[in-house]
Amino acid sequence: MTDQIAEAAPAVVVLPAEIDVTNSELAFGLLAAALAPGVPLVIADLTATSFCDTSGVRALVQAHEQAGVRGAQLRLAVPLGGSVRRVLELTGLGRVLNIYPGLDEAIAG
Amino acid sequence: MTATAGDYVLDARFRHLAVFYETGQDYLDQVGGFVRRGLAAREPVLVAVPAARLRLLREALDGAADAVTFIDMQDLGRNPARIIPAIRRFTDGHPGRTWFVGEPIWAGRTEAETREATRHEALINAAFRGVPTTILCPYDRTGLASQTLDQAYETHPQIEAQGQPWPSHAYSGIDLALAIGGEPQPPAPADAAVLSYQRGNLPLVRRFARDHASRAGLAGQGLDDLVIAVHELAANTIAHADGHGTLRIWTEQERLVCEVTDTGHITDPLAGRHLGSRPQAGGHGLSVVHQVCDFVEVRSGTFGTNIRVYRDLVAMDQAAKPIFTG
Numbered sequence: 001m002t003d004q005i006a007e008a009a010p011a012v013v014v015l016p017a018e019i020d021v022t023n024s025e026l027a028f029g030l031l032a033a034a035l036a037p038g039v040p041l042v043i044a045d046l047t048a049t050s051f052c053d054t055s056g057v058r059a060l061v062q063a064h065e066q067a068g069v070r071g072a073q074l075r076l077a078v079p080l081g082g083s084v085r086r087v088l089e090l091t092g093l094g095r096v097l098n099i100y101p102g103l104d105e106a107i108a109g
Numbered sequence: 110m111t112a113t114a115g116d117y118v119l120d121a122r123f124r125h126l127a128v129f130y131e132t133g134q135d136y137l138d139q140v141g142g143f144v145r146r147g148l149a150a151r152e153p154v155l156v157a158v159p160a161a162r163l164r165l166l167r168e169a170l171d172g173a174a175d176a177v178t179f180i181d182m183q184d185l186g187r188n189p190a191r192i193i194p195a196i197r198r199f200t201d202g203h204p205g206r207t208w209f210v211g212e213p214i215w216a217g218r219t220e221a222e223t224r225e226a227t228r229h230e231a232l233i234n235a236a237f238r239g240v241p242t243t244i245l246c247p248y249d250r251t252g253l254a255s256q257t258l259d260q261a262y263e264t265h266p267q268i269e270a271q272g273q274p275w276p277s278h279a280y281s282g283i284d285l286a287l288a289i290g291g292e293p294q295p296p297a298p299a300d301a302a303v304l305s306y307q308r309g310n311l312p313l314v315r316r317f318a319r320d321h322a323s324r325a326g327l328a329g330q331g332l333d334d335l336v337i338a339v340h341e342l343a344a345n346t347i348a349h350a351d352g353h354g355t356l357r358i359w360t361e362q363e364r365l366v367c368e369v370t371d372t373g374h375i376t377d378p379l380a381g382r383h384l385g386s387r388p389q390a391g392g393h394g395l396s397v398v399h400q401v402c403d404f405v406e407v408r409s410g411t412f413g414t415n416i417r418v419y420r421d422l423v424a425m426d427q428a429a430k431p432i433f434t435g
Contacts, residue, residue: 021348058393090337
């Protein structure tokens, strides 16, 4: 299964620089659209995202659940130490998501 | 008919008792006795009391102390709104009966802190309904104001005396919490920095908070945390009120104060205190605010909603600890 994911090209979705209640639905929409049939792996690229609030984190969790339903996997690339990591930690929702410190790490799995 | 000890059980599963103590020995007899009963029943015991009392209990319990989980209440209960989620994590982690000693009010707490801690005491009655746990709250009869002691009779369905539960005839459920939460705040200082915001202005709210907090001396994660908290409050205005709000920021007594006012009405008295071990439940915004702020006052009623969050400007290198660890 891991080999299959590695061989198929992952869909990388670059998320906005700031995600909050005004665009979290958009963020979910981008990820949901990338989770097309036959796509086993979607990577949410938050390496250029400096802020993500609790509604943004909920959107990521929704996309994660959507991926599960479709038999795919969602991985997040979130640099260590920033405000986005902090909100993932404070909501406790980081624990249910697949989080990697960079894009390369997320692709490698 | 006169009620007799032990026969007055409002909720066979959940019990919430106040106990009044005078001396250290009294504390060890009554609170230590409670802990020993929990240990004798081979049930999990969590003790969250001020540091000095904690040391006293730990020493007196000797070897038995290893089976007890201790938390410094001056740390956990600095913002009293963090206590219910912490107990919740303990009760959720132990499906059987649990025992909890919580002392959120101690001599020397400010009036504002005592008010929020009293609100917390009342809210326990709603938060743990039906949960198989026994909660004992020690009150320092010699050190606390008489009004505070009187209020303990209102916030606790039972009073413990000589190791037995007695009914509290002044018990009023969560009424005190509702009264405290519905009381408008005195106005903010006239020289506070003011920003009126609406939907679409959230980046401006974050920049405004960051600028003022950084000028007040916050930096690093402490600064990020403050921005997160203010943003979540303003985002609630966008999501739940008519979309217009006012942010005020000022400093007082080495604290940074941020106040968000809007026309919304928070109807859930436990808002922001639900999160325990079930992070998927909603209401993350206020929960995050409570975790990263040293002190929070939520007021909501016909006047709208007014929330003040406080960050200490001393010892600000200490980042707030998140609820979820490990």
